[in-house]
Amino acid sequence: MKIATEFVKGKLVIRLHGxxxxxxxxxxxxxxxxDIDKCLPKVCVLDMKDVGFMDSSGIAVLVKAYKRMKELxxxxxxxxxxNQCRRVLEMSGLEKIICMEDIKR
Amino acid sequence: MNTVNYIKIEFPSKSSNESLAxxxxxxxAAQLDPTLDELGDIKTAVSEAVTNSIVHAYPDVIGKISLRxxxxxxxxxxxxxQDWGRGxxxxxxxxxxMFTTGGFERxxxxxxxxxxxxxxxxxxxxxxxxxxxxxxxxxxxxxxxLK
Numbered sequence: 001m002k003i004a005t006e007f008v009k010g011k012l013v014i015r016l017h018g019x020x021x022x023x024x025x026x027x028x029x030x031x032x033x034x035d036i037d038k039c040l041p042k043v044c045v046l047d048m049k050d051v052g053f054m055d056s057s058g059i060a061v062l063v064k065a066y067k068r069m070k071e072l073x074x075x076x077x078x079x080x081x082x083n084q085c086r087r088v089l090e091m092s093g094l095e096k097i098i099c100m101e102d103i104k105r
Numbered sequence: 106m107n108t109v110n111y112i113k114i115e116f117p118s119k120s121s122n123e124s125l126a127x128x129x130x131x132x133x134a135a136q137l138d139p140t141l142d143e144l145g146d147i148k149t150a151v152s153e154a155v156t157n158s159i160v161h162a163y164p165d166v167i168g169k170i171s172l173r174x175x176x177x178x179x180x181x182x183x184x185x186x187q188d189w190g191r192g193x194x195x196x197x198x199x200x201x202x203m204f205t206t207g208g209f210e211r212x213x214x215x216x217x218x219x220x221x222x223x224x225x226x227x228x229x230x231x232x233x234x235x236x237x238x239x240x241x242x243x244x245x246x247x248x249x250x251l252k
Contacts (some may be wrong), residue, residue, distance in 0.1 A: 021127075022156040022211070053127075053145070055152040056214040063212065084145030091218055103245035 001028050005035050012041035017050040020085075025057035029064045038064070042074050049080035058085065059092045066098055077101055106177040113173045118163040118188070126155040126172050126186075133174045134182050137244045146222035147182065147242060153215040154186035154238045160207050162190025162236060181243040184223075188210065189235040196228050 001024040002017040013033060018024065036044055046065065051058075062078065069076040077099045080091065089095050116122045127148040134147050151172070158170045171234045173185040198202050200220070205213030220226045223240040230236040 017123060021120075021123045021152055022160065023123050053148060053152075055149050055156065056212045056218055057156070059212040059214055083142060084149065087142075087145065087222075088149060088218065091221060092212065092214055 003028070003031055007039045007041065010042040011045065012036065012039045012043070013045045013047060015047045017048065020051060020054035020058040020061060022055070022057045025061055029061050032061070032065050033068050036068050036072070040072060041069075044069050044074060044078060045077045045079055047079045048082070048085060051085060052082060054085045054088055056088065056092075059094060061097060062089070062094055063067060066094075075099065106179055106181065108175050109178050111174060115169055117167045118159045118170050118190075118210065120156075120159055122170070122180040123152055123155050123159065126170075127151045128196065129172065130135060130174060130184055133176070134244070136145065136176060137180055137182060137249070138245070138247055139244050143242070145246050147184070149185070150219045150222045150240055151240075152186055152240045153219050154184070154240070157215050157238070158186060158188035158236065160211065162188040164191070170203060179243065179245060181241055183239065183241045185239045187235065187237045192232040192234055193228070193230040193236055194232060196230050 001020065004015045006013045012035060012058065020028065066076045070079060079101050081100055114129055116125065126163045130151040131144055131148050134144060155170060162168065168190050169189060170186045175183040198204060200216040202217045203213040219240060223242045225241040227239040228236065
């Protein structure tokens with residue numbers, strides 16, 4: 001799983017690329033949390049435009065990122081979630097607590 | 106219901122095989138001309154079942170996982186994921202949402218997703234012998250599809 005990060009004016013944007021499954025999740029969680037700890041952003045944006053698939057491991061990734069941002073008093077936003085990922089996220093109820101924007105239909 | 110096609114693959118319980126397993130299932134299901142949503146549901150359910158075997162059946166060793174698929178003449182897809190690992194002590198408990206004995210990268214939503222994304226889910230497990238997960242999903246007939 002590839003990620004690209006950009007930190008501008010207190011906003012950390014992390015672009016994810018690939019599929020989020022159990023194989024990818026552990027490394028992804030570590031990378032996201034390490035980027036958050038390095039930048040200490042007010043807002044962390046996970047851009048999922050190039051994520052075509054996620055299973056329940058993706059739920060764990062978002063929960064981890066959400067908890068870390070909450071501990072820092074910041075906010076997590078998730079952008080451009082594809083239909084398949086949205087269906088998985090709806091099962092978890094996460095879309096009720098995490099701000100999701102620009103949801104692709 | 107008559108079987109019109111089937112597949113069987115075996116692979117070691119390496120996490121790199123999770124994407125292989127769901128891709129194989131999706132390619133096999135493609136014969137039924139599924140919608141993108143149906144294909145997404147099948148891939149997700151297979152990913153969950155195979156990941157369960159990798160994480161829970163063989164926590165400390167690499168073992169064998171079998172993935173079987175069947176297509177029936179009423180447009181139903183059946184997927185069977187079998188392992189010969191530890192087995193599940195309490196299947197009903199394991200199927201409760203948010204219950205997990207996995208690590209921090211697990212959410213405890215695997216069986217809940219399999220149950221919601223497929224029409225039927227059957228889990229047979231015996232301690233020390235292994236687990237067999239059978240899932241079925243009847244796909245919609247679309248105009249222009251064969252059959």
